[in-house]
Amino acid sequence: MEASVADGIADTVxxxxxxxxxxxxxxxxxxxxxxxxxxxxxxxxxxxxITTKHPHPTHHQSTHLT
Incomplete structure (x- = not known):
């Protein structure tokens, strides 16, 4: 388990x-x-x-081009 994941879990609990x-x-x-x-x-x-302290790299606002 990555340190950031373990830290996030510990912080949440x-x-x-x-x-x-x-x-x-x-x-x-x-x-x-x-x-x-x-x-x-x-x-x-x-x-x-947790989402503020440990943002997920794929959780970002995306721009859709049409």
Whole structure:
């Protein structure tokens, strides 16, 4: 696993555990159990942070020429 991928995963799990509702992580999953709005806010925060901190090289705005 590339260092940037491992760093992104570690950052994501840390953000979810620190800012979201109670969560459990194992080798394959992170489980979050709480009210819907609290559960959905945790991954959104993690996604927003990670996409800023670790942008994916193929996720860029493309220009379509016609």
């Amino acid at each position: 840390k953000i979810i555990h620190e800012t979201g509702p109670p969560a459990r992580s194992d080798s394959m999953h992170t489980t979050i159990e709480d009210e819907w709005h609290d559960v959905m806010d945790a991954p959104k925060r993690a996604t927003d942070t």
